[in-house]
Amino acid sequence: MVLYGVFSVSVIVLCASPDSVREIMIKAHELNFDNGEYVFFNIDLFSSKNASERPWYRENDTEARNKKARLAYEALMTVTLRKPTSPEYRRFSEEVKRRAAQMYKNFTYGEEEVNSFVGAFHDAVILYALALNETLEANGSISDGAAITRRMWNRTFEGITGTVSIDANGDRNADYSLLDLNPESEKYEVVANYYGNRRRYEPVAGKRVYWAGGLDSPPADTPECGFDGSKCPPDEPFPEYGIVIIVLGSVLLVVLIVTFFVYRHIRLEAELAEMNWRVRWDDIMFGAPEKNRKLERQGSRYSLNRRYSYVSDCSRDTIAVQLGDVNRQLFTKTGYFRGAIIAIKTIARQHITIHKPLLLEVKKIKDLQNDHLVRFIGACIDPPHQCILTEYCPKGSLQDVLENEQIKLDWMFRYSIMQDIVRGMAYLHSTDVHCHGNLKSTNCVVDSRFVVKITDFGLHYFRETDDDMAEDTYAYYRSKLWSAPELLRMNSRPPEGTTKGDVYSFAIICQEIVYRNGVFYLHNLDVGPQEVIEKLKSGLRPYFRPTIEEFDCPCDELAEVIKRCWAEDPAERPDFQSLKTIIRKLNKEGDKGDILDNLLSRMEQYANNLEALVEERTSDYLEQKKRAEDLLYMMLPRSVANQLVKGESVAAESYEQVTIYFSDICGFTAMSAESTPMQVIALLNDLYTTFDSIIENFDVYKVETIGDAYMVVSGLPIRNGNLHAREICRMSLSILDAVLSFKIGHMPNRQLKLRIGLHTGSVCAGVVGQKMPRYCLFGDTVNTTSRMESNGLPLKIHVSPQTKEVLDTFHTFQLELRGPVEMKGKGEIITWWLLGENGR
Numbered sequence: 001m002v003l004y005g006v007f008s009v010s011v012i013v014l015c016a017s018p019d020s021v022r023e024i025m026i027k028a029h030e031l032n033f034d035n036g037e038y039v040f041f042n043i044d045l046f047s048s049k050n051a052s053e054r055p056w057y058r059e060n061d062t063e064a065r066n067k068k069a070r071l072a073y074e075a076l077m078t079v080t081l082r083k084p085t086s087p088e089y090r091r092f093s094e095e096v097k098r099r100a101a102q103m104y105k106n107f108t109y110g111e112e113e114v115n116s117f118v119g120a121f122h123d124a125v126i127l128y129a130l131a132l133n134e135t136l137e138a139n140g141s142i143s144d145g146a147a148i149t150r151r152m153w154n155r156t157f158e159g160i161t162g163t164v165s166i167d168a169n170g171d172r173n174a175d176y177s178l179l180d181l182n183p184e185s186e187k188y189e190v191v192a193n194y195y196g197n198r199r200r201y202e203p204v205a206g207k208r209v210y211w212a213g214g215l216d217s218p219p220a221d222t223p224e225c226g227f228d229g230s231k232c233p234p235d236e237p238f239p240e241y242g243i244v245i246i247v248l249g250s251v252l253l254v255v256l257i258v259t260f261f262v263y264r265h266i267r268l269e270a271e272l273a274e275m276n277w278r279v280r281w282d283d284i285m286f287g288a289p290e291k292n293r294k295l296e297r298q299g300s301r302y303s304l305n306r307r308y309s310y311v312s313d314c315s316r317d318t319i320a321v322q323l324g325d326v327n328r329q330l331f332t333k334t335g336y337f338r339g340a341i342i343a344i345k346t347i348a349r350q351h352i353t354i355h356k357p358l359l360l361e362v363k364k365i366k367d368l369q370n371d372h373l374v375r376f377i378g379a380c381i382d383p384p385h386q387c388i389l390t391e392y393c394p395k396g397s398l399q400d401v402l403e404n405e406q407i408k409l410d411w412m413f414r415y416s417i418m419q420d421i422v423r424g425m426a427y428l429h430s431t432d433v434h435c436h437g438n439l440k441s442t443n444c445v446v447d448s449r450f451v452v453k454i455t456d457f458g459l460h461y462f463r464e465t466d467d468d469m470a471e472d473t474y475a476y477y478r479s480k481l482w483s484a485p486e487l488l489r490m491n492s493r494p495p496e497g498t499t500k501g502d503v504y505s506f507a508i509i510c511q512e513i514v515y516r517n518g519v520f521y522l523h524n525l526d527v528g529p530q531e532v533i534e535k536l537k538s539g540l541r542p543y544f545r546p547t548i549e550e551f552d553c554p555c556d557e558l559a560e561v562i563k564r565c566w567a568e569d570p571a572e573r574p575d576f577q578s579l580k581t582i583i584r585k586l587n588k589e590g591d592k593g594d595i596l597d598n599l600l601s602r603m604e605q606y607a608n609n610l611e612a613l614v615e616e617r618t619s620d621y622l623e624q625k626k627r628a629e630d631l632l633y634m635m636l637p638r639s640v641a642n643q644l645v646k647g648e649s650v651a652a653e654s655y656e657q658v659t660i661y662f663s664d665i666c667g668f669t670a671m672s673a674e675s676t677p678m679q680v681i682a683l684l685n686d687l688y689t690t691f692d693s694i695i696e697n698f699d700v701y702k703v704e705t706i707g708d709a710y711m712v713v714s715g716l717p718i719r720n721g722n723l724h725a726r727e728i729c730r731m732s733l734s735i736l737d738a739v740l741s742f743k744i745g746h747m748p749n750r751q752l753k754l755r756i757g758l759h760t761g762s763v764c765a766g767v768v769g770q771k772m773p774r775y776c777l778f779g780d781t782v783n784t785t786s787r788m789e790s791n792g793l794p795l796k797i798h799v800s801p802q803t804k805e806v807l808d809t810f811h812t813f814q815l816e817l818r819g820p821v822e823m824k825g826k827g828e829i830i831t832w833w834l835l836g837e838n839g840r
Helices: 018-030 063-075 087-103 116-137 145-152 240-274 290-301 356-366 398-403 411-429 474-479 499-515 529-538 556-565 576-586 595-608 610-635 638-645 668-673 677-695 723-740 780-790 801-807
Strands: 011-014 039-043 076-081 155-159 162-166 176-182 187-195 200-203 334-337 340-346 376-380 387-391 444-446 452-454 653-665 701-706 709-714 754-768 774-778 796-799 813-823 827-837
Touching (some): 018 063, 087 116, 116 155, 398 444, 499 576, 653 780, 668 677, 709 723, 723 796, 780 796, 801 813
Parallel strands (some): 011 039
Antiparallel strands (some): 653 709, 796 827, 813 827
């Protein structure tokens, strides 16, 4: 038995007979090595039965040991040669079995599979035949074993086992499979393959690794208790002083919590007693300053040239006009408080009693801060001027905007209105206020930027009247058209309403927005508000609702959303958080950075101070334009970028002589494996920042960086004669000097080994792509430069003969002959090392 193991890490590799592996795994189970902190790998290159049989089971062993082996094998994976699956290989296996039975009478395969080495021997003969034929075609000797062997190396061909790849040392890059035990089927399955010719590990689709111990990920580098158990010392009795500390700490914590709540209660009581929301009537001004008159004149342009444009139907100090069946328009007077224009809404109560529930409710309303809720300023309770003061919205109510035919509303604007209402209601429902209770289009007002805001929520004590309005009046029934049917059926309706009732009201507002024909519009049906309310209360099927047709909406989804919101069963209605997502999806154009809000805000600012705004916006525009152009110049050559900015097409162009620089970092893959991704990014950023600062001093253009590869060219897009070779070489020497003193942040003692290759020739260059366009080079010169770099040495500048020929014209560069170098696809090339320049 041969056993290879590394017992200071969590990975143990076994190379032994199946019986020996089984004994080792049973012992590992007894030592609790299969708890998920260790992984065992069994190297069994010739095994093909593990995927279908039970390698842990022995008929001549006890059931207890078989059970231990079964549990231990969950931590064991098997590495084996990958079995070819092509039809050609299956036919080859059948032919091998047939010939074995024919030529060797005493040997039969039975159901066993053909050993993988039989196919390998077959491919070896093919490889020899290919090399022999090529040697004979080259007039070589059949007895020249060295020549035949050299033709076998560094080649790839299709054999009976698949793609056969022989490396530069004459070794075959074999394919391997990783097998893992599936605990459900109790069979070993191939979960991943490693392809040697591509050096690539690929998991098998639909399969996964079942880690021991029920873990979802590989084990940690170090077991939880360490390799010797030192990290998990034995339990010791809890000391008495620890119990004392815990008790005292708990008591202190309780005291702090009680103190905090007592302090918060005292602070709340002091804040309530202070009543900082109360406003004296004498502090309200009704003579508008000149600048506020200007604001008011601007607001009147959007509100039908009215003096008062804030709309609400909950005030008794409003002026009502009714002509036949024309809907009433209601206006609230305005004033000025602390230099700002405010809306004044009269409190209908004759006697106001200040009590603690009222103070708490006022505090809740005053603490609300949202862009889609009207801000509460305060309240005046000085008789006879009791009133509520709120933020002033000069564009009037949403109902006024919808019924004004002079205002054109496209669907993006309408969706934005719905979205504003949903945002405001979603915030309101998430606060201690919970519900609105009286949501309607007259309680949705529009500010100077055409943002819709919710008003008339909370403060129900102030909004109630001493004497209820008679239920047979037109105004009463019309004010109930937004109310949900379940609320209309209540004998004692709660003033704060319900969350689902607010969703129903939102659906009625949406129907207003769609048709712009008033509340509860019914197509080809003339029904008064009182009759509508009676039909809603009855609840007879089909349920009575206003008109909504899919073809009247820009999409069927909007009609479906409205119907869901006014469903008869409140449980079927969505909440406003769900509606935020739904309306956002419908408003794909209008939900890109509040385009409409910004546009209208800029229009109003232009009306206030056009010259200052033009100067400011022009300056911002020029600054942003310069930033965009600077960024474009970093990505593309300036001449090419200027063509793109002008809208001109950039045609590809050929250049007869340019010099290209290629470099990469030797050992970068190993260095990346030892570093975290963030450390690799930091390393490359520091290195390429250094390189970028160097190339600015030369007539060169950085083409691109891919990983650790860095590509620079000189001689394009602006031709510079023969100076391209000189500029690239001087730049290469500067970069090499910088690399010698460059320090890796997380590996300060390691020298960065840069490998550089230079070549001169012709290329074709042009812009590729429209999104993130790239200026790319094409031609054999690019490939040759890459070969020069890959065949170079660390901290050396590898120069092609073409580049040397140009450098000789300057008589200043020091070059050392390297000699002939065999390059893939190029044959044997005599190359040079660039050592320096005279005078540097």
